[in-house]
Amino acid sequence: MKAFPQQPTYTGFNEPSRVEADVCDLEVEGELPLDLNGTYYRVGPDPQYAPRLGSDIYFNGDGMVSMFRFKNGRVDLKSRYVRTDKFKLEQEAGHALFGAYRNPWSDDPAVQGKNRGTANTNIVFHNGQLLALKEDSPPVAMDPDTLETIGNWDFNGKLSSQTFTAHPKIDPQTGEMVCFGYSATGVDTPDIAYYVVGPTGEIVHEVWIKSPYNCMIHDFGVTRDFVIFPIVPVVSSAERAKAGRPTFGWDGTKDIYLGVMPRRGTARDVRWFRAPNQFASHVMNAFNEGSKVHIDMPRAESNMFPFFPDISGKPFDRERAAARVTRWTLDFNSKGDTFEARQMTSLVGDFPRIDDRYAMESYRHGYLCVSDLTKPYDALRGGSITGMFINCLGHIDLATGKHEEYFVGPTSTLQEPVFIPKSATAAEGEGYLAVLANRHEELRSDLLILDAQRLADGPIATVHLPVRLRQGLHGNWVPATAA
Template sequence: MDGTATRSFPQTIHFTGSNLPRRMEISVRDLAVEGTIPPEIDGAFFRAVPDNAHPPMYDDDIALNADGMIARFDIRGGTVDFDIRYVETDRYRAEKTARRALFGRYRNPFTDDPSVAGMDRTVANTTPVWHAGRLFMTKEDGLGHEINPHSLRTIGKWSYGGALRSPTFTAHPRIDDATGELFFFGYEAGGLCSTDVAYCIADRNGELVSEQWFQQPYCATIHDFVITGRYAIFPIFPTTADLDRLKAGGAHWAHRQDLESWIGIMPRYGKVEEMRWIKGPVGVSAFHEVNAFDDGDLVHIDICLTHTNAFPFMREAGGIHIAQQEVRGALTRWTIDMASADPRIEERPIGPPGDLPRIADSDQGRPYNHAWYVSMNPNGGPPMPGGPVGANFNCLIRLKTGNGHVELLGLPPGAAISEPVHVPSARAGHDGWLLSVVDIPVDPDPARQVPGEYRSELWVIDAGDVAAGPVARVRTGMALRSQVHGTWVSRARLDNSVLRPD
């Protein structure tokens, strides 16, 4: 298809099922609650929800290219309100004025309408981030956008008062819960397809205190990274960008099954010149790391690892044509002996395959006992169509990292579960709570289920007993579009936010 605007949405997996465009900015008070929400759950669950405001320019567009929306479940005294609004990026405002799509293929400016040449393309659709009393919506191809947490109004792009030189900001910063510091990075910091990476630190007051640039081995999609008490760690996987391919109208990312992975590791308060590069396995891929921690001279890095890229469109751009169900993986621990003159990666699986992991904030960069993540239930029947890979997750896993013990919460046939957020408990010895949006088909009979006909609920789950199911279900009465990532912000932090209600 050429670059002209379509008048309807494509009938592909990126626009059907839970990816069906909803395009609604709404506010609903006092959602129906079944069960009892624990009183200590008092605050807001913010969610990043990609949702196209206009039909795309190309029929083979993907869900990751959709406009960002910031959604909020506001929980107070057992009551729940829901709000969702578009993030008003430069791109969103330009297309809103034109009443049509002006930006072309995913992260390829050479396919845009000439009227928006040079305009910021980010859709800020991946992760809500809370730090130093401010809320940001992020996507790794641009700067974060500050959002008023009370009204969800977009304030604008965030560059630390112009101090940040990198034009990109990761969707996965890491916050040390003890120090309050924000560790983040931006790749392609030197421009499209460059190997420049900016490694940055903001202090607990939200001031940028460090920005250093280094070169990665090749231009890879560095979606996530991890910290320990001593180190900052950059896993590099062989999904690569190529400027000539982009200029020809092709894909930004193509997976290389023949290329080695890497780990870049440096002191977290050190200089980038101290970075050590360690070769990893060939062809593997991961988008999310669970955690990392120091163990004497050993560094353990826990990764949602697969033998190839989990996104079909990134595999196919690299000439890899395998069915989604053939992608193999496991939650995997990579261990590196930093005392060695020639450190190597030792690898062992520690849990079932899955993704979108969550740990307690207090465990960030430290030894930890529990992780929660979503996966595919082998006994759960066909998954609900949707999400960025075309099939949604349908079970929740609680993993005890010490002994590998797994607890599983499976969903009804055709249902889907999004990434959970963790809410700490004030009770000693209690693992806290998980909040997750679950999509339930309108018809419980798998033979009669229609993609896109479902209702979304917010489930409140005891983090120490996920198999018991939800202690409360908040019924929205609506079908919500697939979430990417989310974050929990307590009432105390909301009440002390930099921005006030407007």
């Protein structure tokens, strides 16, 4: 096959691994807690072939799912590619057929109109079904034990949108999965399809609305009574894509919006609240107190995505891209269209997580990947880092405003953590964080287990992996009792 280009996206720790693994009884330094009983699923981009156009952004690689199964103080690893339509077509051809990220006009004519989803962004478990997700395409179902790909999942023919979010929200009380698709009728369209999927996997509610402008809507908020769509000006343009430029770009002139409606509302119920230009991507949590709605997101003054360049040609501003968890608050019943903002921490970071048993509710504990530039990094030993520099885990106590950090060391970085409760009845925040550490000097991976209430103490167990797992995106914990 054609060699991968010698570019940061494909070299060093980012070199494609392309390894599907089955490893029993991984080596553990320290002791795994005996109450770790379940499976940690995570997914990330790992391209099968060199890019069709000679280069690409990291987010466009084929989805590789890793599964860590914990039981009786031991842990096994299984990893498999998601056999998407794209993966199978390219495997048959022996080279890449699909072109640039979210740009169907750059594809080989042989695959025009085919499903180009990579299923590389998140992996969720609902109603006994494991779903690999990419926000430009339908979910792909996988067997939760073997990771065998079952196929595209359309909720028994009821999924009317062409797309499906990579960040559905599962209600821990009702078992519902609340979800949506943006650009629901095709690339660079304003349509948002909103769904509620019942606990048995059937779509029970559907609403179609239109965004104030065409843009990437990567995540959204769900409370006990409301849904919130953050509209941020990472804008799309079919004209740019057809001209060979990035489909998405930053527009520093547009306001942001929060589209809010009742969870079982209609299109007529949507209210749009607005604020001056700024950036946010991921949601930590959202909750409401009557008509007062809160949504917590890492918020930056400007664009955090240098690979989606400013459409006016302005250079990327790293200082203004620093994100801090901020609480946006609005009153759904108010006559105005503005919302308040309150910064919740001084920590700079993203990929926020919570104790998911408290999703959609008032909560106290938040966790996130932190970029702490006061800590040392040894570039001579670790090499250069591409993408977001994540060298710490952070724990935020939203009740007191205090925070603590775990620093992974001068030649390592971290991936997104996942919270694991000690038991179904444990207090909020009583449990563990599981997180992959990228060992840049050795080009290998470790899985770290930390006490979520004592991050600064460091790992209570380190699982040494015999394979390197590229920088992933998102994942989730499934207790053995739910499988």
